[in-house]
Amino acid sequence: MFGGALGDVPAGASTWAGDRTVGFRGTAVQISSLADPSLPLVRAILWELAELSFRSDLLAVDKAIILQLWDENSAEREATYNAIFPSEVVGGTWDAPLPTSHVGLFIGRFSDPAVIGYANAFQRLMSVWPDAPVWFSEPLVVSMPERDINRKAFGMMLFYVETFFFSTGRPPVVPRQYPGSWGA
Template sequence: MLDNPPADLTRQIVYEICEQSFRYELLDLDEHLGCEARKDKEARKERMELLRSIFPSKSLKVWNRDLPQENDGLNAPSFAATLPYFESFHKVLSMWEHFPESLKQPFDATGCEHNIWMGMKECCLFYVQSYFDNTGRPPIVPHLLYSVA
């Protein structure tokens, strides 16, 4: 029993809870909005692989790894580290109803970093709005891990 848990442990646990909530909410919303991408067994399998590729652990299970020690995946500290996960997130969203025309083109890693960041931001806004439109509440999204001194 931890009467006074270390701040770092508390931060890691809260982050992990938010991360898992985000995964399950994304799966649920994708099941609802991405139904065209799941027509047959093979398409469902490919879709699940695409969803897994959004996360560094390549898993959608709860507590499947050690608690996070640093930002990774969609929250990675560098553009180059974030881009592969965001490309997968973008592909998932692109199959949803009402996906913005301005985002139909895949991200180009050779393009202007600023423009790609703006596209990533637009994807995030589309996800949040889609979630709200379909559930009536904002989604839970993990934020950056901050060091606790």
């Protein structure tokens, strides 16, 4: 896919791949096979791109909307932002295989306290945005009825999508389930 753009050295080996093999998340792939990459590889790459886009979009819109709070206490803002995600790196580490089950914001089961924690961090981050709903001050708890949690989770995501769209003029990328993890 990228061979033409990156170029080859005279011996025919790519300067960026050496032995004509590239790695992605623990999977070694021959460059020659990238003309017809496997569906799982394509899904994994697209999932990671969506996750990275969501994270960078969220950070960018947060800084654009409330730059003053970042200027006043960037460490606190950054800690709130980082609490939204299981790890600072998508998938845990740069070279780890991608997850095989639901992880992160609105993807896991709300009976999992970690998932509730990610949702509450997302809610805390947005609670200082203009026109944030008053109910953002009330955190989600595992003991809440499932319909109430789902209603609030939907409300958070709707507020994020609308705020992002009105701030940037384009729809945001939102969290995605990892391909192959359905039913896990």
